Amino acid sequence: MAFGRSVLIIPVLFCQCILGLAEPETLVCGRVVGGVSAATDAAPYIVSLQAGSVHYCAGSILNANWVVTAAHCLTSKSQVLSSTLVAGSNDVTGTASTTQKRAITSYVVHSLYTGGIAPYDIGLVYTATAFQWTSAVKPVTLPSSGVVPTGSADLYGWGSTSTTTVPSYPTMLQVAKNIPIISESACVSALGTKGADVHSTNICTGPLSGGIGICTSDSGGPLVQTSNGETILIGIVSWGKIPCGQPNSPSVYVQISDFISWISSNQ
The missing domain is CATH 2.40.10.10 (Trypsin-like serine proteases)
Known part of the structure; x- marks a missing residue:
């Protein structure tokens, strides 16, 4: 299931990330179960996708204008284009002085993604207003092509x-x-x-x-x-x-x- 929160989101068996439509018993798009609060600036590349100030999905900053996320987070055009990218704050409300908020200008969904719990669940979000690099907002590094992670x-x-x-x-x-x-x-x-x-x-x-x-x-x-x-x-x-x-x-x-x-x- 994809995991999402009540706005519209999608695949939760898992995903129903239409702000918050998750299917019963089944699968979800997710939050971290069994985790602890992260240290300040521990993940400066993470962003919260928010509709009406409600978090429904996350993404990772690739460069000054692009964020990568799950395709199932992008199934509602109206929701996505009215959403805000919130970066630079561990507090999801974006109250930190280091917070940077950006409007979503456009987005791309993998052409082979068919919806729900399917492969190719990847998409890119573009903001015309570039992120500014600070200790709280930085891009993540991509792996080499074809490398299978272990450990x-x-x-x-x-x-x-x-x-x-x-x-x-x-x-x-x-x-x-x-x-x-x-x-x-x-x-x-x-x-x-x-x-x-x-x-x-x-x-x-x-x-x-x-x-x-x-x-x-x-x-x-x-x-x-x-x-x-x-x-x-x-x-x-x-x-x-x-x-x-x-x-x-x-x-x-x-x-x-x-x-x-x-x-x-x-x-």
Whole structure:
């Protein structure tokens, strides 16, 4: 399911990111379950997509004018073009003195994305007013094309932290550190019938013991690794199960390394 919050959003089995239409029991677009409040400026590349001052998805800054997010966050043209990108603030309300807010000028959705919990769940958002680089607002680094991530990674988001069907949204940015990347086969097996929706261009994280993972309104947000002092965006939150954080409920992301050429050609 894609995860989104009540505005219109989309895939939650997971995703229904039409501000907040999540399907029952099923899957969601996410918030970080099992995380803790992130340190100030810990993720200066993350942005909150907000409609009417309500957070519904996240994204990552690629450069001064472009943000990458999940395609399912961009299914409503009217919602997207009336939304605001909020950067530079761990507080989702954007009250920090370092906050930068930008209007969305246009956007691009991958042509192979068919909606819901489907592969190619990636999109780009353009703002004509460039972000200004500060300690609180910086671009993330993209991985090399074709590299398959292994080991562990860090997940950031403002999604629901609830492990029940009733969402609970944090005000402060959350982070779950060192969560394990699991194999495609383990991901497919754990998801049961929904495992058929996992594609070779996805990446999954555990732990399969539960307690940590994406949830509603984490959609579009970053899964990152740090290498040689650089923060590398390896995944975009796509979909997962609800209730969030249950055993055998891996989180599913778009694997960014499979879309480097697409990103380059669509900016």
